[in-house]
Amino acid sequence: MMDHTHKAFDTDLQDLARMVAEMGGLAEQQISDAADALDRRDLTVAQRVIVGDARIDALQRELESKSVLTIARRQPMAVDLREVVGAMRIANDLERIGDLAKNIAKRVVVLDHEFRAQQVMRGVQHMTELVLSQIKDVLDAYARRDLAKAVTVWKADEEVDAVNNSLFRELLTYMMEDPRNIGICIHLLFCAKNIERMGDHATNIAETVYYMIEGRPLVDERPKNDTTSSTVVPFDA
Amino acid sequence: MMDHTHKAFDTDLQDLARMVAEMGGLAEQQISDAADALDRRDLTVAQRVIVGDARIDALQRELESKSVLTIARRQPMAVDLREVVGAMRIANDLERIGDLAKNIAKRVVVLDHEFRAQQVMRGVQHMTELVLSQIKDVLDAYARRDLAKAVTVWKADEEVDAVNNSLFRELLTYMMEDPRNIGICIHLLFCAKNIERMGDHATNIAETVYYMIEGRPLVDERPKNDTTSSTVVPFDA
Numbered sequence: 001m002m003d004h005t006h007k008a009f010d011t012d013l014q015d016l017a018r019m020v021a022e023m024g025g026l027a028e029q030q031i032s033d034a035a036d037a038l039d040r041r042d043l044t045v046a047q048r049v050i051v052g053d054a055r056i057d058a059l060q061r062e063l064e065s066k067s068v069l070t071i072a073r074r075q076p077m078a079v080d081l082r083e084v085v086g087a088m089r090i091a092n093d094l095e096r097i098g099d100l101a102k103n104i105a106k107r108v109v110v111l112d113h114e115f116r117a118q119q120v121m122r123g124v125q126h127m128t129e130l131v132l133s134q135i136k137d138v139l140d141a142y143a144r145r146d147l148a149k150a151v152t153v154w155k156a157d158e159e160v161d162a163v164n165n166s167l168f169r170e171l172l173t174y175m176m177e178d179p180r181n182i183g184i185c186i187h188l189l190f191c192a193k194n195i196e197r198m199g200d201h202a203t204n205i206a207e208t209v210y211y212m213i214e215g216r217p218l219v220d221e222r223p224k225n226d227t228t229s230s231t232v233v234p235f236d237a
Numbered sequence: 238m239m240d241h242t243h244k245a246f247d248t249d250l251q252d253l254a255r256m257v258a259e260m261g262g263l264a265e266q267q268i269s270d271a272a273d274a275l276d277r278r279d280l281t282v283a284q285r286v287i288v289g290d291a292r293i294d295a296l297q298r299e300l301e302s303k304s305v306l307t308i309a310r311r312q313p314m315a316v317d318l319r320e321v322v323g324a325m326r327i328a329n330d331l332e333r334i335g336d337l338a339k340n341i342a343k344r345v346v347v348l349d350h351e352f353r354a355q356q357v358m359r360g361v362q363h364m365t366e367l368v369l370s371q372i373k374d375v376l377d378a379y380a381r382r383d384l385a386k387a388v389t390v391w392k393a394d395e396e397v398d399a400v401n402n403s404l405f406r407e408l409l410t411y412m413m414e415d416p417r418n419i420g421i422c423i424h425l426l427f428c429a430k431n432i433e434r435m436g437d438h439a440t441n442i443a444e445t446v447y448y449m450i451e452g453r454p455l456v457d458e459r460p461k462n463d464t465t466s467s468t469v470v471p472f473d474a
Contacts, residue, residue, distance in 0.1 A: 068322055071308045085305055092329065172419065179413040186409075189423065190430070 005074055012070040013080075016087040017143070019063045023094045024139040026056050028132060030101035031198065035128040037108045038191060039121060049105035056098035063091040079215065086212035090142060093201040093208075097135070100194040100201075107187045117174060120188060123167040127195045130160050134202040138209065147213050154206040154218060160199035167192045246311040253307070253324040254380065256300045260331045261376040263293050265369060267338035268435065272365040274345045275428060276358060286342035293335035300328040316452065323449035327379060330438040330445075334372070337431040337438075344424045354411060357425060360404040364432045367397050371439040379446050391443035391455060397436035404429045 030049055037045040067088045070076070076084060134153050141149035171185045171192075210218040267286055274282040304325045307313070313321060371390050378386035408422045408429075447455040 064322065068308060068318060071305060072312045072314075072318065075309045075312070077309075081305060081309065085301065172423075175412070175419050176416040179416065182409065182412050182419070186423070186426065193427070 009070070009074040009076060009080065012066070012074065013083055016063065016066060016070070016084065019059060019066065020087055020090050020094070020142065021139070023056055023059045023063070023091060024135070026052070026059070027094045027097045027101070028135055030056070030098055031128065031132055031135070034101040034104040034108070035125065035195075037105055038111070039125060041108060041111055043109060046105040046108035050102055053098050053102040056095055060091045060095040064088055079212075082212045082215060086142075086208050089208045090205050093204045097198050097201050100198050104191050104194050107191055111184060111187055117170075120167065120170055120174070123163060123170065124188065124192060124195070127160060127163045127167065127192065130156075130163065131195055131199045131202065134160070134199060135205075138202050138205045141206065142209050142212075145209070145213055147210065150206045150209040150213075151218070154203055154210070157199050157203045160196055164192055164196040242311055246307070246313060246317065249303070249307040249311065250317075250320055253300060253303060253321065256296060256303065257324055257327050257331070258376065258380065260293055260296045260300070260328055261372070263289070263296070264331045264334045264338070265372055267293070267335055268365065268369055268372070271338040271341040271345070272362065272432075274342055275348070276362060278345060278348055280346060283342040283345035287339055290335050290339040293332055297328045297332040301325060316449075319449045319452060323379075323445050326445045327442050330441045334435050334438050337435050341428045341431050344428055348421060348424055354407075357404065357407055357411070360400060360407065361425065361429060361432070364397060364400045364404065364429065367393075367400065368432055368436045368439065371397070371436060372442075375439050375442045375446065378443065379449075382446075382450055384447065384450050387443045387446040387450075388455070391440055391447070394436050394440045397433055401429055401433040 030052060033045050033052075034049045036042065037049060067084050070084055071081070074080075134156055137149060138153040140146065141153060168189065171189050174181045175185045207218045267289060270282050270289075271286045273279065274286060304321050307321055308318070311317075371393055374386060375390040377383065378390060405426065408426050411418045412422045444455045
């Protein structure tokens with residue numbers, strides 16, 4: 001690239017990084033609001049999360065346009081190109097995280113009844129905290145191009161899966177104990193699944209950061225410990 | 238663009254279209270195999286679906302690289318640029334559809350027990366057929382740049398939501414009738430949710446086709462009839 005092109009490209013990259021940071025901040029806020037709304041059954045907060053998702057969607061589209069124009073105008077190669085593609089990929093994952101937070105908020109609207117299993121709600125909160133810290137860490141790894149931190153996030157997904165597995169079993173127990181719990185427990189199961197999927201997106205982002213820095217995919221087979229889709233339920237529990 | 242550049246660009250576009258068609262064909266096959274495996278509890282087919290997902294993931298990455306290089310080399314503008322961005326977006330949706338089919342296949346592995354509610358399985362099959370025909374139609378709309386067909390798919394999502402809602406209520410009834418059904422019904426609930434989400438991705442693809450042709454988003458508020466995340470469950474059922 002010529003010098004003036006490179007300067008313009010650097011400005012473009014800074015814009016993209018700023019947009020990723022803004023989306024990341026919004027996504028974190030949406031997760032924490034959705035979890036808060038779920039915990040306190042707060043319909044006002046839930047409604048705010050539902051409405052607020054549109055902003056993240058709009059930012060993702062803006063970032064996509066900006067990335068594509070940057071590629072067309074500056075014709076970056078190698079590491080420069082990976083920077084732009086990386087920003088687009090991360091924006092996709094953050095947009096999906098926003099959708100998942102919105103889905104939790106939609107469920108809060110119908111959860112307003114007396115069932116409040118303290119242990120379950122603590123499990124949900126714990127999972128949310130884990131996922132939030134993963135997202136913060138991976139966005140930090142992106143901002144600082146910190147390879148080690150990205151790999152750490154990538155490996156930490158097991159912990160989220162473990163909490164999700166124990167929540168899954170707990171919710172099953174409540175459902176089997178009393179059929180009146182079934183409806184609410186199903187909503188909580190879907191909420192927990194959504195939080196677990198946010199963790200998967202944090203893992204994807206870690207992979208993207210790795211690819212941006214190293215130029216090759218993170219391929220080692222990570223032990224995948226989410227067993228909720230393959231848990232054999234004891235039918236005489 | 239100069240003439241020779243335009244010719245090269247046309248070849249690039251044809252390659253991208255061919256890759257989208259290949260991904261679409263694979264995704265359709267994965268859905269139909271996953272549904273078949275679920276219906277017949279066929280572990281061999283389920284295993285094939287789980288393994289086969291990697292091919293769709295790889296194609297999505299290839300298509301992304303090819304798109305980015307095309308943008309950098311040919312610097313397309315306006316409608317030409319939308320063609321490339323559109324292919325990337327559609328590939329993202331097809332990759333997600335593949336993930337959802339894989340998730341259903343993973344659940345088949347643990348469903349091997351005697352509970353076979355004919356009506357529920359018919360509902361799942363019906364939903365799968367609807368979603369498969371939506372995906373076929375929207376890929377056809379993409380291949381022919383058929384605006385009307387894309388809009389038709391976009392509107393047809395209501396039907397999938399309606400089947401999902403009735404399945405949801407049916408599964409709840411089975412769970413409340415007999416706690417021994419709870420485990421398997423939860424897996425079927427997640428399978429139904431996955432199929433419904435495939436329909437959402439078909440809708441996304443319809444929006445992309447519209448954007449490619451018209452250069453603006455499909456914005457009319459479509460009536461959204463998926464109420465499973467906001468169904469108030471009768472607690473004394």
